[in-house]
Amino acid sequence: MKYTSTRDRLVKASAAQAITQGLSREGGLFVPEAIPVLPPDTIETLTGMDYAGRARFLLSRFLTDFTEEEIASCVQGAYGTGAFEQDRPAPLAKLSDGVFAMELWHGPTSAFKDLALQILPRLMTVSAKKVGLSKTILVLAATSGDTGKAAMEGFKDVPGTKIAVFYPADGVSRMQKQQMVTQEGENVFVCSVDGNFDDAQTGVKQIFGDEGIERLLDENGIVLSSANSINWGRLAPQIVYYFSVYCDLVQGGEIQAGEKVNFAVPTGNFGNILAAYYAKQMGLPIGRLICASNSNNVLTDFIRTGKYDKKRPFSMTISPSMDILISSNLERLLFDVSGRDADKVASLIAKLNTQGEYTVDEAMLAKIRTHFYGGYCSEGETKATIQSVFGRHSYLCDTHTAVAVKVYEEYVKETGDTAKTVIVSTASPFKFPGSVLTALDAGLAADDEFEAAQKLSDYAGQPIPAPLRGLREKAVRFTGNCAKEEMAPAIFASLGIRV
Numbered sequence: 001m002k003y004t005s006t007r008d009r010l011v012k013a014s015a016a017q018a019i020t021q022g023l024s025r026e027g028g029l030f031v032p033e034a035i036p037v038l039p040p041d042t043i044e045t046l047t048g049m050d051y052a053g054r055a056r057f058l059l060s061r062f063l064t065d066f067t068e069e070e071i072a073s074c075v076q077g078a079y080g081t082g083a084f085e086q087d088r089p090a091p092l093a094k095l096s097d098g099v100f101a102m103e104l105w106h107g108p109t110s111a112f113k114d115l116a117l118q119i120l121p122r123l124m125t126v127s128a129k130k131v132g133l134s135k136t137i138l139v140l141a142a143t144s145g146d147t148g149k150a151a152m153e154g155f156k157d158v159p160g161t162k163i164a165v166f167y168p169a170d171g172v173s174r175m176q177k178q179q180m181v182t183q184e185g186e187n188v189f190v191c192s193v194d195g196n197f198d199d200a201q202t203g204v205k206q207i208f209g210d211e212g213i214e215r216l217l218d219e220n221g222i223v224l225s226s227a228n229s230i231n232w233g234r235l236a237p238q239i240v241y242y243f244s245v246y247c248d249l250v251q252g253g254e255i256q257a258g259e260k261v262n263f264a265v266p267t268g269n270f271g272n273i274l275a276a277y278y279a280k281q282m283g284l285p286i287g288r289l290i291c292a293s294n295s296n297n298v299l300t301d302f303i304r305t306g307k308y309d310k311k312r313p314f315s316m317t318i319s320p321s322m323d324i325l326i327s328s329n330l331e332r333l334l335f336d337v338s339g340r341d342a343d344k345v346a347s348l349i350a351k352l353n354t355q356g357e358y359t360v361d362e363a364m365l366a367k368i369r370t371h372f373y374g375g376y377c378s379e380g381e382t383k384a385t386i387q388s389v390f391g392r393h394s395y396l397c398d399t400h401t402a403v404a405v406k407v408y409e410e411y412v413k414e415t416g417d418t419a420k421t422v423i424v425s426t427a428s429p430f431k432f433p434g435s436v437l438t439a440l441d442a443g444l445a446a447d448d449e450f451e452a453a454q455k456l457s458d459y460a461g462q463p464i465p466a467p468l469r470g471l472r473e474k475a476v477r478f479t480g481n482c483a484k485e486e487m488a489p490a491i492f493a494s495l496g497i498r499v
């Protein structure tokens with residue numbers, strides 16, 4: 001299978017090229033030339049397998065230039081060697097009749113990014129060999145909090161790679177920040193940027209598009225790549241858990257094979273929910289995809305009206321990993337629903353860049369609305385939902401997951417759709433303990449996030465996940481901060497390159 005670009009149909013790349021390059025030259029995103037449609041007995045086949053088996057089966061449909069052994073070794077390293085509790089990356093919890101939570105936070109950083117970022121470095125090293133790349137790969141990532149940590153955990157001390165992560169100085173939680181600044185590994189670099197996530201992401205994109213920087217790095221034996229969710233090597237592994245949880249529901253007798261299931265996904269950069277959309281295109285029986293946003297509700301408006309308008313105030317919320325106004329992966333959906341019209345996508349994105357908005361045509365909007373429902377919730381509603389879910393179902397959810405639960409409840413009220421639904425739970429509640437704790441009981445404030453985690457553990461009778469325990473005592477290794485115009489110089493300095 002070949003990959004093309006969302007902005008230029010003449011681009012043709014192998015999976016290995018798409019993964020090492022990250023972004024296509026003209027700025028478009030790599031997408032498969034056609035989404036593979038799987039035979040009807042796929043669910044039956046997959047149901048008999050463990051997570052690693054399901055991952056091998058599905059990834060081999062996309063990574064056609066990889067050998068079976070290569071895929072098996074990447075999958076085994078990521079999902080079969082204890083990085084995830086009990087080697088179960090996507091366990092299922094039942095909230096009530098017909099409503100489930102898929103918990104994607106049992107990995108090394110307690111957030112869903114681990115599912116892709118434990119395997120991406122492995123896919124990237126194999127890909128680099130295939131394309132004959134002998135240079136050091138420098139992975140560059142902007143993070144709203146969870147990606148950066150998960151990427152560094154994945155790439156730390158991987159031979160032939162380095163990783164540089166930028167996070168917004170005031171846009172991540174105390175816990176997230178502590179996770180990042182204490183990161184271990186000889187090949188990692190972390191720096192905060194003055195501004196919000198979009199500033200950091202825009203800075204990273206500019207570095208990728210800068211030929212002067214590319215040349216300078218090249219002279220020093222370095223080539224850039226991306227670990228942001230625009231990299232195909234992150235998206236493909238995310239498709240796996242949608243199939244996997246469906247199989248688990250069949251196996252547990254909760255659904256009949258073939259029965260349609262909805263997914264409610266707390267959404268920021270549109271990567272997680274896009275993987276669900278691809279799973280649906282591949283034949284997984286999915287009804288509606290419920291796209292849940294916090295008060296940065298640009299996607300809600302887009303799905304309801306067809307107008308994407310980023311010109312609005314940026315809110316900092318208690319679900320910071322969704323504080324995003326430019327959802328990069330949406331470009332891949334635009335490509336699909338436009339009938340794979342790269343010129344149209346390029347012109348929409350150009351409008352977004354110059355005018356801050358674009359509007360899709362009726363046909364595109366109609367397609368989007370058959371697959372997606374968009375909703376958002378306020379900070380107050382997020383907290384009230386954490387409390388009510390704990391009260392009603394004895395289920396402790398984090399701030400991001402709560403947004404999905406609330407929007408799902410609104411969806412049911414609005415549509416009366418009672419199809420079985422999986423809430424995609426994207427972070428451990430202990431990753432945002434202060435917000436979760438005060439949502440449960442306003443009288444329970446703690447002095448800091450670490451004390452909050454302990455109080456939350458006592459209150460809910462649940463242990464703090466191992467990766468978050470002992471974080472407070474860890475040595476801080478990175479204290480750097482820079483202006484958004486100074487990200488490239490910060491990278492050069494960290495690499496010891498004189499400009």
Ligand SMILES: *Cc1c(COP(=O)(O)O)cnc(C)c1O
Nearest residue numbers: 146268269270271272321426427
């Ligand atoms: C990254 C993240 C999201 C948003 O996922 P996207 O793929 O960017 O839409 C939601 N919740 C948590 C906890 C995250 O880390």
